[in-house]
Amino acid sequence: MPFNLRLSASAVGSGNIFDRTVNFVSAYGGVSGGSKATNDAALSAFNTAYAAFSGKTQLIIPPGDYDFTAAVWGALGGDKLTITATGATLRNQTGFTNTGQYNDNTHHANINTVSAGNTTVTLVTSGQTSRFTSGQWVVVTEGDSQGFGYPTNPWKFEFKKIASIGSGTLTFTAPLDKSYSSTYPNYSAGTSSDLYRGGPATVYALDPIWNQEIELVGAYVVDNGNLFYGKCRAAKYTDCTFETYGPCPTVNVSCIIRRCTTLGTELEVDKLVESLEMYDNNLHAIVFQSTGVNNLVATNNTITAGQYWRGVAGGKSTITNLNTTTFWFGLFAYGAVLGNATLINCVASTASYNTSYRFLLTDYGQPGSGALTITSASPQAWAVPGAWCAILDASGNFSGITFQVTNVAFSGGVTTISTTLSTPVPGTSGGFSAPWYIVPHPGKDTTLTGCTGNSVFTTASGNPPNSPIFGWS
Helix, strand or coil, X not given: CCECCCCCCCCCCCCCCCCEEEECCCCCCCXXXXXXXXXXXXXXXXXXXXXXXXXXXXXXXXXXEEEEEEEEECCCCCCXXXXXXXXXXXXXXXXXXXXXXXXXXXXXXXXXXXXXXXXXXXXXXXXXXXXXXXXXXXXXXXXXXXXXXXXXXXXXXXXXXXXXXXXXXXXXXXXXXXXXXXXXXXXCCCECCECCCCCCCEEEEECHHHCCEEEEECCEECCCCCCEEECCCEEEEECCEXXXXXXXXXXXXXXXXXXXXXXXXXXXXXXXXXXXXXXXXXXXXXXXXXXXXXXXEEECCEXXXXXXXXXXXXXXXXXXXXXXXXXXXXXXXXXXXXXXXXXXXXXXXXXXXXXXXXXXXXXXXXXXXXXXXXXXXXXXXXXXXXXXXXXXXXXXXXXXXXXEEEEEEEECCEEEEEECCCCCCCCEXXXXXXXXXXXXXXXXXXXXXXXXXXXXXXXXXXXXXXXXXXXXX
16 A cells, blocks of 8 residues: 655755655555566556545655556546656556647647737637636647658747636636747648647647656667657656667656667657756667757767767757767757757867758749749758748758748748748859758857867857858858
């Protein structure tokens, strides 16, 4: 049976760490070396008990080897769960709660254009306030850079908590950090089993079970053939080793990875992450797929020799004392970097960007006034309003032409991307010639200090703060 243990930093009970500590073996029947069925039952018993807890819970998994069918930790209940598994090997682990946005098209609402600083948003369809409840967490988004997958992959986003619901309005407990426009296109209305992808300013309800803070401490996680998802409000990994795939930051207000090791493949940074902090890790490799991290702080991380650190946050990045063989600026596959990337005292043998993340200019019409058009009912991954792009030749040589995206629209099967580009683009520029490619600028606003190991780092370390990388304008 569970027992109560309250740890305190003082005799009068202030600074409490846990409201209770329970044991996976003695309280719930987990067995080191036991069958999957036995440990599945123990996990189910813990999740059932945890759903009735309040406050902060520590679950101790004693040293040993525990196998599961497909374990997901945490159910709606306590404010915080710490899984202390030092010396324990966990098999077939899939993550925390594994939820966030509802995977359907009935838990969202489009909102009217709203400016940063407002605490209240107005729904386009007022009756859709019934899709939300007071006290619920939501994510506010704009744009769609992917068009498929889960969760959504917007250009910008932020998490908010509903304070109250009015007649066709939602009022949040804190003001919006960003502005959101109702004018952008939506390419997919979603279904009963596939979420609405967004585009116009949208508020998505988040499953209540997501509203948890869960930490995994000291575990050795055996390869489960997939990423380890921590889909909860605050996910934390401390002193863990992941045999192949590492923890995947996704749908988090906060994700903190500290003193962890990944052994076999890349750690994928996913989408809808407000804050990602990484300290003192030894990682096999890492990749930032999209715009979906608002703020990254990474300090004292080491990448396995011969491997890579690919990408930065779509928002602000501060990377200090990184040691890697290869470093890539920019993003890997979706969206564009909209914020500043700062690197301090980093070392890499080579520095580049994803040269495959490019788009043939001749696929787009050039009707004039900077517009680019394409007959497509899918998002153009590079076309993010406010983002800077560059024109390169087929060998990756910079033409000297950069431009900014100002708007995206869709009508009659045609996507129109408004830009500051002078169209039509000439056939030769900067000593290079077409065919031209559009490339999301890998670093319009970069600041490097004391970075070494390759000519890109050393050159950029001598540039003024907030300069473009690679000598692109």
